[in-house]
Amino acid sequence: MPVSDNHDTIFAPATAAGRAGVAVIRVSGPDARHCIECLAGSCPAPRYMSLRRLKFASDSDETIDQALVVFFEARSSYTGESMAEFHVHGGRATLARVLEALSGIPGLRMAAPGEFTRRALINGKLDLTQAEGLADLIDAETESQRRQALALTEGRFSSQIASWRGRLIDGLALIEAAIEFGDEVDISDEDLAAVRSNISEIGRELKLILEASAFSKKVREGFEVALVGPPNVGKSSLINMLAEKESAIVSPIAGTTRDVLRIPVDINGLYVTFLDMAGLRDTSDEIEKIGVERALLSAEAADIRILMSSADTRAEADLVKCRDNDIRVWAKCDNGVGPGDINLSTVTGDGVAQLLDMIFTTLSRRAAGSGYAAHKRQLDGLRNAVDELEAALNTNDEEVCAAHAKYAIRALEGIVDPVGAEDVLDEVFARFCIGK
Ligand SMILES: Nc1nc2c(ncn2[C@@H]2O[C@H](COP(=O)(O)OP(=O)(O)O)[C@@H](O)[C@H]2O)c(=O)[nH]1
Ligand SMILES: [Mg+2]
Known part of the structure; x- marks a missing residue:
C-alpha cells in the first residue's frame, strides 16, 4: 500500500459485513464535511449526532435511508483528519447503496485495510505499539487477550519505553560531558559509576519484560495443552x-x-x-x-x-x-x-x-510479571537494546560506552516509531481489517 496521501478522502464500513441493526460507515480526509453535505444536506455541529435523510447525491430525489450522522473536526478525530460517520440501517443493500453514493463523490476512494489507523499514526494520534494493540483488541477472543491488548492500546508499553529512554539519555549526557569537557567540568568517578549501574538496572528491567513476554505471547496466541x-x-x-x-x-x-x-x-x-x-x-x-x-x-x-x-x-x-x-x-x-x-x-x-x-x-x-510486549517486532527491538546495553557495560572506554548507549536508545525508539520503515508499517497494517 502506498503511504497514505492525506489529500485523499477515504471511506469504508467500520462494522462487520452482514445483517445487523446498524452499520457504521466512516469517512476521513479533507472532503469529509463535503460528503455529509452531499448525502445529508447540511453538516451538523461537530461531535453532535443528528438524524438525517440520506440522499443518493445532493441533486438526487432518491432517499437511501434515515441515518444518524456525525462530523468530527480534524483536531478531535480518530485519524487527526476531518471525519464523518454515517450510522445507517445494517442491511446489505442499504450499506451497498451508501457506499455507492460515496464512491460517486469526486476525490473519494475506498480505504485500504488499516488505513484509518495508519493515518492516525502519521498524524501522531497514536504510536506503533498502540496500533498493534488495537489490532490485537479487535482480534481478542478472551478476557486475558482483551486486557493485554488494551494495556498496549492505552500506551502502557510506550510510556515504559519513554521512561527507559529518558533515563538512558540522562546517563548518556553525563558520559558525553565527561568525554568532551572532562578537564573543565567536575564529573566524579562515582557519577560515572552511577550511570553504569543505571544502565545495568535498565538492562535488567528490559530482560524481565523479555522473560514475561513468553507468557504475553501465549496469551495473545494461545496455550497448548496436549492429551x-x-x-x-x-x-x-x-x-x-x-x-x-x-x-x-x-x-x-x-x-x-x-x-x-x-x-x-x-x-x-x-x-x-x-x-x-x-x-x-x-x-x-x-x-x-x-x-x-x-x-x-x-x-x-x-x-x-x-x-x-x-x-x-x-x-x-x-x-x-x-x-x-x-x-x-x-x-x-x-x-x-x-x-x-x-x-x-x-x-x-x-x-x-x-x-x-x-x-x-x-x-x-506463569503469568506472574507478565507484560504486554508480545509482538515479535517489539521483542526484537527490546533484545537489540539489551545487547547494546550489555556492550556498553562491557567496555572501559567511555566513547564506546556512549556509542552503545546511543544504539540502545535508538533500538527503543524504533519500537514506537520506526522512522521511514515503510515495510514495517505495511506489515503491521496488513493485519488490520478494512475500516479500522
Ligand atoms: N466407562 C467409561 N468409558 C469411557 C470413558 N471415556 C471414554 N470411554 C470409552 O472408552 C473408549 C475409548 O474412548 P476414546 O475417547 O475414543 O479414547 P482415545 O483412544 O483415548 O481417544 C470408548 O469406547 C469410550 O466410550 C469414561 O470416562 N468412562
Ligand atoms: Mg482418540
Missing part, C-alpha cells in the same frame, strides 16, 4: 466434552485417532488449545506410526501435558518423560478410582472442572 496416553484411555471423549461437541471420533477400536486435532477452549479468560492425538503405543500400522510420531512431537511442544491412564489400558512406559507441569489423570474413574492428580470420568463428568481449574492455575502461575 497424552495409550489408545482407548478416553482422550477423544474428554476433548469432545471440553469442546461441548463431537469433534473427535470416539470408538472402542484402539488407534482410531491419528491426526492431531486442535480444539480451542476459553478457560476463565485464557485462550487454550487442547490437542487430541493418536494414542501412544508401539504399532506396526505404518499410518498409525506416523500419528504416534506426530503425537510425541506435539506433546513435547505443548505447555502442559495431561498424562492419562486407566484401569483397562496399558501405558507404554517411557514413551514420554514426565515434566514439571504435567497433570496425571486417572480416566474412566466411574469404573473405579486410581492413582494420579485427578480422577476423571467423561461418563459422570467427575474431575473435569477440577482438571480445568488445575490447568488455569498452572498457566496463571
Whole structure:
C-alpha cells in the first residue's frame, strides 16, 4: 500500500459485513464535511449526532435511508483528519447503496485495510505499539487477550519505553560531558559509576519484560495443552466434552485417532488449545506410526501435558518423560478410582472442572510479571537494546560506552516509531481489517 496521501478522502464500513441493526460507515480526509453535505444536506455541529435523510447525491430525489450522522473536526478525530460517520440501517443493500453514493463523490476512494489507523499514526494520534494493540483488541477472543491488548492500546508499553529512554539519555549526557569537557567540568568517578549501574538496572528491567513476554505471547496466541496416553484411555471423549461437541471420533477400536486435532477452549479468560492425538503405543500400522510420531512431537511442544491412564489400558512406559507441569489423570474413574492428580470420568463428568481449574492455575502461575510486549517486532527491538546495553557495560572506554548507549536508545525508539520503515508499517497494517 502506498503511504497514505492525506489529500485523499477515504471511506469504508467500520462494522462487520452482514445483517445487523446498524452499520457504521466512516469517512476521513479533507472532503469529509463535503460528503455529509452531499448525502445529508447540511453538516451538523461537530461531535453532535443528528438524524438525517440520506440522499443518493445532493441533486438526487432518491432517499437511501434515515441515518444518524456525525462530523468530527480534524483536531478531535480518530485519524487527526476531518471525519464523518454515517450510522445507517445494517442491511446489505442499504450499506451497498451508501457506499455507492460515496464512491460517486469526486476525490473519494475506498480505504485500504488499516488505513484509518495508519493515518492516525502519521498524524501522531497514536504510536506503533498502540496500533498493534488495537489490532490485537479487535482480534481478542478472551478476557486475558482483551486486557493485554488494551494495556498496549492505552500506551502502557510506550510510556515504559519513554521512561527507559529518558533515563538512558540522562546517563548518556553525563558520559558525553565527561568525554568532551572532562578537564573543565567536575564529573566524579562515582557519577560515572552511577550511570553504569543505571544502565545495568535498565538492562535488567528490559530482560524481565523479555522473560514475561513468553507468557504475553501465549496469551495473545494461545496455550497448548496436549492429551497424552495409550489408545482407548478416553482422550477423544474428554476433548469432545471440553469442546461441548463431537469433534473427535470416539470408538472402542484402539488407534482410531491419528491426526492431531486442535480444539480451542476459553478457560476463565485464557485462550487454550487442547490437542487430541493418536494414542501412544508401539504399532506396526505404518499410518498409525506416523500419528504416534506426530503425537510425541506435539506433546513435547505443548505447555502442559495431561498424562492419562486407566484401569483397562496399558501405558507404554517411557514413551514420554514426565515434566514439571504435567497433570496425571486417572480416566474412566466411574469404573473405579486410581492413582494420579485427578480422577476423571467423561461418563459422570467427575474431575473435569477440577482438571480445568488445575490447568488455569498452572498457566496463571506463569503469568506472574507478565507484560504486554508480545509482538515479535517489539521483542526484537527490546533484545537489540539489551545487547547494546550489555556492550556498553562491557567496555572501559567511555566513547564506546556512549556509542552503545546511543544504539540502545535508538533500538527503543524504533519500537514506537520506526522512522521511514515503510515495510514495517505495511506489515503491521496488513493485519488490520478494512475500516479500522
Ligand atoms: N466407562 C467409561 N468409558 C469411557 C470413558 N471415556 C471414554 N470411554 C470409552 O472408552 C473408549 C475409548 O474412548 P476414546 O475417547 O475414543 O479414547 P482415545 O483412544 O483415548 O481417544 C470408548 O469406547 C469410550 O466410550 C469414561 O470416562 N468412562
Ligand atoms: Mg482418540
